Amino acid sequence: MNTPELPRIDRRTAIKWMLTASASLALAPHISFGEHVATVFDGAGYGTDPLLNKSYKPGDFWPLTLTPAQRQTVAALCDVVIPADAKSPSASAVGVHDFIDEWVSAPYPVQVSDRKLILEGIEWIEAESQRRFGIHFVNTIARQKTVLCDDICYEPEAREEFKEAAKFFARFRDLTAAGFYTTPQGMKDVGYIGNVPLGSFDGPPPEVIKRLGLDEV
Amino acid sequence: MAFVTPETARKDYDVVIVGSGAGGGQTAYTLCMEGAKVLLLEAGRNYDVAKETPMFQTNGEAPLGGTGTPDKHFGFHDATVDGGWAVPGEPYVSASDDPRQRFMWWRSRMLGGRTNHWGRISLRNGPYDFKPHSRDGLGFDWPISYEDVAPYYDKVEMLIGVYGGDEDLENTPASPKGILHPPPKPRLGELMIKKYGGKLGVPVIAAHRAVITKPMDHVNIPPKLHPNNPRAQRILAEDMKKRAACFWATPCGRGCSIRANYQSTTVHLPPAMDTGNLDILTDAMAREITQDENGKATGVTFVDKRTGRDAHVRGRIIVVAASACESVRLLLNSKSTRFANGLGNSSGLVGKYIMDTVGTSSGGQIPALENLPPMNDDGAGGMHLYAPWWLYKEQLAGKLDFARGYHIEIGSPGKQMPGVNTFAGLEFATKGSYGRKFKEDVRRYYGSFISMGGRGEMIPNEKSFCELDPKVKDKWGIPVLRFHWEWSEHEINQVAHMRQTFAEIVESMGGTVRRSPHTDPRDYIAKGGEIIHEVGGAIMGADPRKSVTNQWGQLWDVKNVFLTDGAPFPSNADKNPTLTIMALAWRAADYMLDEMKKGNL
Numbered sequence: 001m002n003t004p005e006l007p008r009i010d011r012r013t014a015i016k017w018m019l020t021a022s023a024s025l026a027l028a029p030h031i032s033f034g035e036h037v038a039t040v041f042d043g044a045g046y047g048t049d050p051l052l053n054k055s056y057k058p059g060d061f062w063p064l065t066l067t068p069a070q071r072q073t074v075a076a077l078c079d080v081v082i083p084a085d086a087k088s089p090s091a092s093a094v095g096v097h098d099f100i101d102e103w104v105s106a107p108y109p110v111q112v113s114d115r116k117l118i119l120e121g122i123e124w125i126e127a128e129s130q131r132r133f134g135i136h137f138v139n140t141i142a143r144q145k146t147v148l149c150d151d152i153c154y155e156p157e158a159r160e161e162f163k164e165a166a167k168f169f170a171r172f173r174d175l176t177a178a179g180f181y182t183t184p185q186g187m188k189d190v191g192y193i194g195n196v197p198l199g200s201f202d203g204p205p206p207e208v209i210k211r212l213g214l215d216e217v
Numbered sequence: 218m219a220f221v222t223p224e225t226a227r228k229d230y231d232v233v234i235v236g237s238g239a240g241g242g243q244t245a246y247t248l249c250m251e252g253a254k255v256l257l258l259e260a261g262r263n264y265d266v267a268k269e270t271p272m273f274q275t276n277g278e279a280p281l282g283g284t285g286t287p288d289k290h291f292g293f294h295d296a297t298v299d300g301g302w303a304v305p306g307e308p309y310v311s312a313s314d315d316p317r318q319r320f321m322w323w324r325s326r327m328l329g330g331r332t333n334h335w336g337r338i339s340l341r342n343g344p345y346d347f348k349p350h351s352r353d354g355l356g357f358d359w360p361i362s363y364e365d366v367a368p369y370y371d372k373v374e375m376l377i378g379v380y381g382g383d384e385d386l387e388n389t390p391a392s393p394k395g396i397l398h399p400p401p402k403p404r405l406g407e408l409m410i411k412k413y414g415g416k417l418g419v420p421v422i423a424a425h426r427a428v429i430t431k432p433m434d435h436v437n438i439p440p441k442l443h444p445n446n447p448r449a450q451r452i453l454a455e456d457m458k459k460r461a462a463c464f465w466a467t468p469c470g471r472g473c474s475i476r477a478n479y480q481s482t483t484v485h486l487p488p489a490m491d492t493g494n495l496d497i498l499t500d501a502m503a504r505e506i507t508q509d510e511n512g513k514a515t516g517v518t519f520v521d522k523r524t525g526r527d528a529h530v531r532g533r534i535i536v537v538a539a540s541a542c543e544s545v546r547l548l549l550n551s552k553s554t555r556f557a558n559g560l561g562n563s564s565g566l567v568g569k570y571i572m573d574t575v576g577t578s579s580g581g582q583i584p585a586l587e588n589l590p591p592m593n594d595d596g597a598g599g600m601h602l603y604a605p606w607w608l609y610k611e612q613l614a615g616k617l618d619f620a621r622g623y624h625i626e627i628g629s630p631g632k633q634m635p636g637v638n639t640f641a642g643l644e645f646a647t648k649g650s651y652g653r654k655f656k657e658d659v660r661r662y663y664g665s666f667i668s669m670g671g672r673g674e675m676i677p678n679e680k681s682f683c684e685l686d687p688k689v690k691d692k693w694g695i696p697v698l699r700f701h702w703e704w705s706e707h708e709i710n711q712v713a714h715m716r717q718t719f720a721e722i723v724e725s726m727g728g729t730v731r732r733s734p735h736t737d738p739r740d741y742i743a744k745g746g747e748i749i750h751e752v753g754g755a756i757m758g759a760d761p762r763k764s765v766t767n768q769w770g771q772l773w774d775v776k777n778v779f780l781t782d783g784a785p786f787p788s789n790a791d792k793n794p795t796l797t798i799m800a801l802a803w804r805a806a807d808y809m810l811d812e813m814k815k816g817n818l
Contacts, residue, residue, distance in 0.1 A: 041288060043287075045286060045287070045288045046280055046286075046288055046289075047288055048288050048289070048299045048300070048301070048304075048305060049262075049298050049299050050288075050289075050293070052269060052270070052293070052294055052296075052471070053269060053270060053271040053274060054271075054274075054278075055278040056278060056279060056280050058280075060280065080651060081651045081652070081655060082652075082655065082656060083653060083656075085653050087656070088656070099282065102280065103281060108286045108287055109287065111286075146652075149651060153644075153649035153650070153651050154644055154648050155644075155649075157648070157649070170642075170644060170649075173651060173655070174638075174640070174641040177639075177640040177641065177643075177655075177659065178282050178284075178638070178641065179282065181635040181640060181659065182276040182277035182282045182283070182635055182637065184275075184277070186635065187275070187277075187634065189656070189659075189660070190660055191590070191591030191632065192632060192633075192635060193591050193593050193632075194466060194594065194595035194632070194633060194634060195273055195275065195466050195467065195595065196466055196593075197465070197466050198464055198465040198466065198593070200465075201401050201463075201593075201596055201597070202402065203403065203404070204402075204405045204408075204594075204631075205590065208405065208589055208592070209405070209408065212405065212408075212585055212586075214405065214409065214412055217412045217415070
């Protein structure tokens with residue numbers, strides 16, 4: 001495993017930020033109307049008027065907070081969900097662990113709730129790896145990863161003791177897919193060919209329309 | 218072009234307009250083109266579409282993949298500034314704790330208001346929609362008919378540019394030939410719904426949306442819109458030349474820097490400013506309409522948000538177009554000895570009969586759409602086909618358990634740009650695949666989802682209204698609104714019918730239905746206000762005791778105050794309200810010009 005290590009914010013900044021986040025969480029509305037008054041989010045997000053026509057990267061608006069060890073586990077698990085194949089690179093190769101770091105470090109209610117799920121899940125993965133194989137998850141071989149993830153990849157069919165971990169895995173897979181398929185490489189993988197100006201919009205390919213029996217519609 | 222401040226604004230205007238969205242924009246346009254001196258007050262900041270619109274940014278370039286957050290509810294790139302379901306420093310109150318009785322209020326604090334991000338769906342009300350009470354005994358008739366408004370629908374469609382087909386169905390009127398732009402070709406999912414919905418009797422036709430699909434006809438349209446006014450014709454023609462046809466990329470909700478779709482900031486305000494007759498004052502939060510001792514309105518007091526200080530401007534006419542509920546709030550806050558309960562409120566009806574659109578949605582995964590080759594499904598940045606309400610005869614025959622109808626808005630994202638949720642929750646189909654299998658599954662299922670949103674008519678009721686909260690004020694000390702909300706059985710039964718219909722359509726094409734887990738329609742009906750079609754609160758009518766305005770949106774009590782947003786709507790047809798707001802605003806502005814000319818105002 002040679003996950004490139006990325007620059008981290010210093011611990012003091014991170015703690016300061018976490019305090020801000022938890023304080024604002026206590027105030028955050030969660031769309032609870034409290035005294036029946038609609039309140040606004042006043043945490044340290046990007047605000048209600050960010051510059052839109054600009055390209056951002058994780059860390060631009062709020063510090064990334066995963067520890068190096070957590071980042072390594074996240075990157076390794078990302079690549080279990082989305083490994084490289086003939087068509088596209090692996091999730092970590094396009095920085096999906098950064099996306100997840102940005103996500104779980106964000107001050108918004110959904111992300112704060114995901115943070116708990118993801119950090120506890122990462123901890124569980126690591127502990128389970130130690131328990132079963134006696135090594136860090138990042139150091140397990142592909143077959144060991146598969147044995148472990150097979151137990152937690154589908155919550156409806158997971159054994160009782162793996163239900164919680166399966167909930168984590170489902171969310172982790174969603175986030176990995178979110179990070180991966182919004183990159184240029186991910187969009188190319190699924191064959192997204194839009195977002196380009198066209199002189200005319202010609203609709204779906206005629207042969208596909210015909211094949212689906214939609215040419216007479 | 219003149220952006221002014223409280224210091225540089227004139228002392229007097231012919232007309233002061235509060236609000237710069239569809240109603241305020243159209244009113245300003247019509248008045249300025251015909252020579253009136255107008256000041257437009259906007260509570261939000263100035264907004265430069267050309268400079269600020271994120272035209273080709275991908276979701277991956279936005280924080281959190283562009284997903285919605287409490288700061289940007291509709292996603293990072295959505296063209297909403299300082300707005301959403303909650304606005305900093307500007308609370309509103311729900312009278313009830315019950316989530317089923319909650320009203321949600323979307324606001325935007327930017328020049329052009331909510332027109333910058335709206336869905337551009339531009340449907341005409343039909344003849345029935347102006348006389349609903351006459352048809353089924355519920356709600357209220359309008360004091361005008363389709364024939365009164367039709368010429369203004371024509372004008373607005375010519376001015377803003379709307380694509381659509383030439384179908385002429387029951388209560389779904391066609392536009393006169395040559396007015397609409399050619400509709401874009403349907404996407405696969407839309408064709409599927411047309412085919413299988415059609416078999417179930419649901420007519421699926423070209424949507425009408427305010428997106429131009431060819432250059433504006435700058436030669437023939439200006440003389441039709443401004444006969445005998447060569448200057449206005451010239452100004453409009455020049456501006457129309459600057460609008461480009463849709464180039465089939467980037468969602469309309471971000472706004473459009475090439476001005477291919479309608480937003481007040483790209484269509485109404487530029488030519489109005491080119492006349493030299495329009496001043497715009499942004500960051501101006503209206504506090505009160507001032508009155509003289511005779512009960513005539515004299516002007517508007519507003520908070521200059523940059524300094525926090527109050528300022529005042531005078532106008533012969535005051536137009537309130539701040540969005541239905543915000544307009545109601547301004548009237549209720551404009552108290553005087555003569556109008557102790559708020560301006561124009563002698564009927565006691567200001568704030569009453571707030572209506573939203575009845576909504577719910579569901580969809581499905583369609584095996585026939587799996588594993589298709591790459592294709593560009595971006596299209597016109599919104600739907601190309603929709604289904605107008607079709608069960609008029611069944612309803613008349615008493616076969617339905619609700620009054621009024623709904624249309625179906627088709628969501629057929631196909632192979633559009635992946636976002637954060639595009640592949641979320643896929644395990645319902647994949648049984649939890651991961652690794653290379655997951656990547657194959659994603660390729661397989663990409664583009665195989667469709668959704669349908671029902672958009673139906675709510676009947677105005679006594680329990681859905683807003684009033685001033687006795688205690689809560691916004692950060693400038695202006696009392697805020699408290700909302701009361703309740704759906705009637707008509708709306709509840711209507712969403713149950715929607716869900717049933719959508720399931721039948723999805724199943725008839727071999728798909729798996731995907732919908733919210735709620736089973737009680739009281740829980741899956743969209744909350745009041747959630748569809749953001751709120752209208753009413755100052756309804757128009759023929760009787761001053763039973764309505765707030767006349768057919769021109771003119772207050773019965775104060776003849777130099779007009780409402781030109783959705784507030785005067787006495788009913789809320791399933792047709793999205795924006796086009797009708799603009800048509801009525803144009804009509805009202807024509808009336809104001811006429812009355813000023815006659816010396817009546």
